[in-house]
Each structure stands twice: as structure tokens, then as C-alpha cells.
Amino acid sequence: MKNILCAFAEPEPGILEELFVYGREHGWQLELCGRRLPPGWTGDGVLTDYLSSGELRGIRNFDRTPVVSRELHPENNVRTVAGDTGAIASMIAEYFIGKGFTRFAAVDAREWPGGSSGFLPDPVKALGIVLAGHGLPFDVCYWKPDLESDELADYGMVMRKLRAFFRRLPKPVALLVPNSRYLAVTYRVLASLRIKVPEEVAILCNTDNSFITENASVPTTRINGELHEVGRKMAELLDRMLRGEAVPPEPVYVAPAAIVPRRSTDVLAVPDVKLATAVSFLLSSYMNFISVADAARAAGISGSMLNRKFRQHLGRPPLRFLLELRMNRIRDLLDGTDLPLPEIAMQTGYGSGMALSLAFKRETGMPPGAYRLSRRMNRPEAGT
Numbered sequence: 277m278k279n280i281l282c283a284f285a286e287p288e289p290g291i292l293e294e295l296f297v298y299g300r301e302h303g304w305q306l307e308l309c310g311r312r313l314p315p316g317w318t319g320d321g322v323l324t325d326y327l328s329s330g331e332l333r334g335i336r337n338f339d340r341t342p343v344v345s346r347e348l349h350p351e352n353n354v355r356t357v358a359g360d361t362g363a364i365a366s367m368i369a370e371y372f373i374g375k376g377f378t379r380f381a382a383v384d385a386r387e388w389p390g391g392s393s394g395f396l397p398d399p400v401k402a403l404g405i406v407l408a409g410h411g412l413p414f415d416v417c418y419w420k421p422d423l424e425s426d427e428l429a430d431y432g433m434v435m436r437k438l439r440a441f442f443r444r445l446p447k448p449v450a451l452l453v454p455n456s457r458y459l460a461v462t463y464r465v466l467a468s469l470r471i472k473v474p475e476e477v478a479i480l481c482n483t484d485n486s487f488i489t490e491n492a493s494v495p496t497t498r499i500n501g502e503l504h505e506v507g508r509k510m511a512e513l514l515d516r517m518l519r520g521e522a523v524p525p526e527p528v529y530v531a532p533a534a535i536v537p538r539r540s541t542d543v544l545a546v547p548d549v550k551l552a553t554a555v556s557f558l559l560s561s562y563m564n565f566i567s568v569a570d571a572a573r574a575a576g577i578s579g580s581m582l583n584r585k586f587r588q589h590l591g592r593p594p595l596r597f598l599l600e601l602r603m604n605r606i607r608d609l610l611d612g613t614d615l616p617l618p619e620i621a622m623q624t625g626y627g628s629g630m631a632l633s634l635a636f637k638r639e640t641g642m643p644p645g646a647y648r649l650s651r652r653m654n655r656p657e658a659g660t
Contacts (some may be wrong), residue, residue: 277303277304277305277320278302278303278304278305278321278518279305279307279319279320279321280299280304280306280307280319280320280321280322280323280324280514281306281307281309281313281314281317281321281322281323281331281335282295282306282307282308282309282323282324283309283310283311283313283322283323283324283325283331283438284308284309284311284323284324284325284510285311285325285326285327286309286325286326287308287310287325288325288484288485288503289484289485289487289503289505290484290485290502290503290504290506291325291503291504291506291507291510292308292439292507293507294504294506294507294510295323295507295510295511298507298508298511298512298515299511302511302515308321311327313331313334313335315334316334316336317334317335317336318337318341318432319341320335320341320342320518321336321341321342321343321344321517321518322341322342322344323343323344323345323510323511323514323516324343324344324345324346324348325345325346326346326347327345327348328348328364328378329348329354330497333402338353339347339352339353340353341353341568342355342435342513342514342517342518343355344356344357344510344513344517345357346358346359346506346510350525350526350527351525353517354457355513355517355523355528356511356527356528357506357510357513357526357527357528357530358506358527358528358529358565359399359502359506359529359530359531359532360457360529360530361398361399361401361402362402362405362406362532363521363529363532364392364402364482364499364531364532365399365402365403365405365406366406366550367499367532367535368399368403368406368452368480368482368499369374369403369406369407369412370412370600371480371535371541372450372478373410373481373590374546374592374597374600375450375478375541375544375546375555375591376542376544376546376555376589377411377448377449377450377478377545378412378485378545379412379413379415379448379449379450380403380407380412380413380414380415380430380449380450380452380469380505381414381415381416381417381445381449381450381451381477382400382403382414382415382416382417382418382443382451382452382453382454382460383416383417383419383438383441383453383462384398384400384416384417384418384424384454384455384458385418385419385420385423385429385434385453385458386418386419386420386421386422387400387401387416387418387421388400388401398454399452399482400416400452400454403452404416412625413451415441415445417438417441417553418438419433419434419438420434420461421435421593431461434461434493435461435464435465435468435610436537437469438461438462438465439465439469439504442469442477443469445477446472447476447477447604448475448476448477448478448543448545449476449477449478450478450480450541450545451477451479452480452481452482453479453480453481453482454481454482455483456481456482456483456485456488458481459481459488459489459492459496459611460492460493462479462620463492463493463494467493467618469638473493473494473649474539474540474541474542474543475493475543477586478497478540478541478543478545479494479496479497479540479541480496480497480498480535480541480617481496481497481498481499482498482499483498483499483503484498484499484500484501484504485498485503485560486498486536489538490538492540494538494539494540495538495539495540496538496539496540497535497536497537497538497540497541497636498535498536499532500532500533500534500535500536500608500611500612501533501534501607501608501611501612501651502530502531502532502533504532505530505532505533505611505651508526508541508652509530513528516579520580530545533602533607533608533611533612533651534605534608534611535604535609536584536608537559537560541556544556545650546589547589548585550575550577550582550585551575551582551583551585551586551589551590552577552578553575554556554571554572554574554575554577554582554585554586554594555571555590555597557570557571557574557575557584558571558594558597558598558601559601562598562601562602562605562625563602563605563622563623563624563625563626564625565626566625567598568582568583568594568595568598571594571598572594576631580646582594599635599639602624602625602626602635603636603640605623605638606620606624606632606644607623607647609623609624610644610647610648610651611648611651617629617633617645618631620632621645632644
């Protein structure tokens with residue numbers, strides 16, 4: 277049996293679920309703690325999120341103990357598995373731009389510094405970079421810029437800062453809430469100001485935690501697939517280190533599978549009524565065997581006119597918009613279910629598993645089966 281310490285400052289259910297499942301299947305005894313480590317702890321390996329190497333040095337024989345972190349610089353006995361914030365930011369930007377949004381915002385406690393290994397752990401910073409590339413405005417509210425990593429901000433102060441921010445924020449706006457801990461206070465402030473979600477503020481939360489987002493004041497759109505994949509990759513990497521493998525020092529980056537739309541973003545920020553009708557039709561019907569011509573008929577305009585309106589207001593042709601809707605859902609189903617391709621095809625507007633497979637490979641460069649395998653951990657056979 278291997279004794280593994282799970283030292284997580286911010287324990288994420290998706291990550292912990294994968295770690296404990298892997299541990300059970302591989303004979304690990306996992307011990308869960310927060311920032312306060314058991315004094316003098318010793319064992320076979322450590323899994324951690326945002327604890328510094330200084331905090332981890334309370335572990336006996338730290339320099340000889342394999343460590344897998346979400347943030348530490350990979351060196352000697354330490355390796356890193358990190359969320360690909362660039363991919364997350366691009367996915368968020370494309371999602372909202374596809375709905376016609378031209379103004380973005382985010383709320384967070386503070387601006388978080390970059391990781392020591394060169395990657396960017398802060399999704400707000402990453403989104404700012406992506407939006408700057410599009411020339412789009414981005415307003416951010418940091419309610420306590422000097423907040424320490426283990427400190428909690430005064431709740432009354434947070435509400436005052438958010439009220440002032442949302443009062444002056446131009447609307448409609450697409451809002452990123454980067455941490456599910458801040459979702460409830462965001463809704464509380466918006467309700468106190470009688471600001472409508474999603475009509476005035478459309479909200480996306482950077483979390484895999486469906487329990488929090490589905491039970492928010494307004495069911496909230498979220499990222500899906502990142503944290504479970506992070507957990508799987510962390511466990512896999514630590515297992516390789518425990519077996520004495522020479523693991524490359526480069527960080528392992530994990531991208532989410534898809535965005536899961538909910539009512540908090542069920543709105544279009546486009547001024548053209550005909551275009552809005554066509555987009556609404558595609559959003560509600562993409563899972564059926566429909567085409568762009570059907571969307572044009574629903575809007576009462578010609579296909580060529582719809583194409584011009586899409587390019588003018590959304591920067592892409594309607595066929596591309598429809599394809600992105602379908603690919604997002606396909607990635608979500610491949611990542612989160614074991615449904616066979618014919619069933620996924622039926623749920624995403626393709627006539628057969630073969631048609632889906634050809635479209636998916638043309639779009640991503642890999643067959644759907646290979647994508648599904650790439651999102652799953654390669655588990656060693658029992659006894660190896």
C-alpha cells in the first residue's frame with residue numbers, strides 16, 4: 277500500500293473524486309488535509325494544488341518525496357498538472373462572441389500572480405489577453421487587491437465593491453465568475469440591484485461543479501471536463517513517479533471538454549431581430565437533423581441574407597456557428613459519457629456514427645474514439 281498525502285488549499289470535488297477512485301484501484305491510502313499539514317508527515321507521495329514548496333517542507337524527507345502540484349515549478353521531485361487557461365479563455369470568448377456580446381467583465385478577489393513555471397494560472401488574466409486580441413473591452417472588479425492566499429475578505433466590503441462595479445458597468449455584458457465560491461455573492465448583489473440575468477448580465481462560471489451551478493439563483497453556464505481530467509492526470513503522473521519512471525519536467529496542460537449552457541447565458545446580444553430569430557433556432561435545434569436553410573426559413577429571410585447578417589454581427593458564417601454548437605456538444609458527450617457514436621450522432625444532428633466521425637476528424641484532426649481515449653487515463657492492467 278502507498279501512503280499519499282492530498283494537501284489541497286481549495287479541494288475541488290471533481291479532482292478529489294478522480295484521485296480517490298484511482299487510489300482505490302491502485303492500492304493507495306489517501307490522507308486529505310488543507311494548508312495545515314500533519315506535523316512530521318511521511319509517506320510515499322504528495323498531491324497538492326496551490327501550496328508553496330515552503331509550506332510543503334513540513335513533510336519529512338520532502339526533497340525525496342514525489343510531488344504532483346497544480347502550480348509549483350517542475351523540478352527535482354516536483355511535477356505539475358495545470359489547467360490550460362489559454363484554452364479556457366478562448367472557449368469562453370468564442371462562446372459569448374458567438375452570441376453577439378461585445379463587452380466582457382469578471383469579478384475576483386485579486387489579480388493572481390503567474391505560476392513560477394511560466395504558465396498562467398489566472399483565467400481572468402488569460403481572458404483579458406484573448407479579448408485584447410479581439411479588440412473587445414474587458415472590465416474587472418478586484419475587491420481586495422492585497423488579499424493573501426489564505427485570507428478571506430470581509431463580506432460586507434465585497435458586496436459594496438460589487439454593487440459599485442455592477443451599477444456603473446455598461447450592459448448587456450458577459451460576465452466570468454472564475455471561482456464557484458463567488459457565484460452566490462454575485463447573484464446576491466445583482467438581485468439587490470434588480471439587474472436581470474441573463475438579459476443584462478450573462479454569467480459563466482469557471483467550474484466543473486454542477487451541484488453549485490445547477491442550484492444557483494439562476495442555473496448557471498459552466499465549464500465541463502477540466503477538473504476531472506486534472507485529477508486523472510495528477511494521479512497518473514504521481515503513479516509514474518512512484519514506479520521510478522523518468523518523467524519529463526514540462527508541465528502537463530489540461531483543457532476543458534466543452535461549455536455546458538444553462539439559463540444564465542440564454543440570451544443574444546445582437547441588434548438584428550431576424551438574426552436573433554435564426555440564432556435562437558440554431559441554439560434550440562442544433563441537436564436535430566437541421567441545416568442553415570432551415571434557420572433562414574425560421575427567420576423569414578434568404579440564405580444569402582442570413583449569411584451576410586452572421587458575418588456582419590457575429591464574424592462567422594451560419595454554417596460555422598452550427599458546426600461549433602455541434603462539436604461542443606460532441607466533445608462533452610465523448611468526455612463525460614460512454615455513449616456509442618451512433619447515439620451521440622442522434623443527439624447532435626448527424627445521420628450516422630460514420631457521418632459524425634468524418635465531421636469530427638475534419639474539425640479536430642482526430643477520430644472521436646481517439647479523442648475519447650486522450651481524455652481518459654491509460655490505466656495499467658491489474659498486477660502490472
